[in-house]
Amino acid sequence: MRAQGKHIKISSILTHLYFWALVLMIISIPLSRFMMSVAQFTLSGIMILEFMSLENVRKFIGRYPFYILIFIIIPAAIYWTYESLVQIFKKFLRKENLPAIVFLSLFILHLIGLLFTVDFDYALKDLRVKLPLFVLPIVLTVSKPLNRRQFHSLMLFFVGAVLAGTLISTYILFTQDINNLREISIFISHIRFSLLIGIAIFTLAYFATGQAGYGRLLRMLFLVLIAWFCLYMVVSASITGIVVLFIALFVIAVHYTLKKRNLYSRMATVILLLAPVIIMVFIMGIVTDVYKMNKVDFSGLDKQTEQGTLYWHDTTNLQTENGHFVWIYVATDELREA
Structure with missing residues (x-):
């Protein structure tokens, strides 16, 4: 019973570490490439420990005196890691994980490309950039899935990180001599940042509905944040992000319009969809002329x-x-x- 209690406690600790490593990763996406890499290696380590028989490790360590463990602990750790990886890939390589396996195969294609490259420095740099294609499909499919509350918390951390990025960029815009609006995005590419803002907008839009289960004050706050993100995209002339945002809105509107049987409801939906598009195109034309x-x-x-x-x-x-x-x-x- 005591061993079982310890196992449950260790499993609970690993679950909490896994969640906070995910938090570190998701807030690093818009703010820090370095911490993004740290989070991925942390998630990999937690996953290996999760599939490792920690009880056998404890017994092994208690079996030998310290002066012997110094010489055998490293080979033993390598063997335990190997056993854990075997269990991980057995669980990963299933029919249910076919989409994740496809993502992983993209990284394998880059590995195969090493056989034909002449610029290994760039190839290794490209592999480092593509490392999430290898790590994340495995980690997210073999680890314990998040519950609804954890997922909402994770996405709120993401929204907070994007908000911090927009506030920092706005501060730079108004306090420094900027020749190009792209320079205000100091953490990642301005195009990638605008796409992340789009994800944050749709996340907040869902949270602002009654389905997400948040109170009235929080839903109003979410709407204010949506307005701020939209304003930031216009001020920063994030053309790519705005275009992608409206394409996504168009697809969603078409989906819900086709569900409606009433002709007048469909026409009203189309008008409501086209009106902001026309207004936004007009505004973007003005913004483009100003900054051209x-x-x-x-x-x-x-x-x-x-x-x-x-x-x-x-x-x-x-x-x-x-x-x-x-x-x-x-x-x-x-x-x-x-």
């Missing part, structure tokens, strides 16, 4: 006008109008005469 910059070779600017008046070029001022730099080709004398 035509390429100019500052070293080849004309020195004087046709009348011989010297031009004044302020190449440090990046203010534009319809994509044209305002403070180049300025001839003040001719402007006064005009």
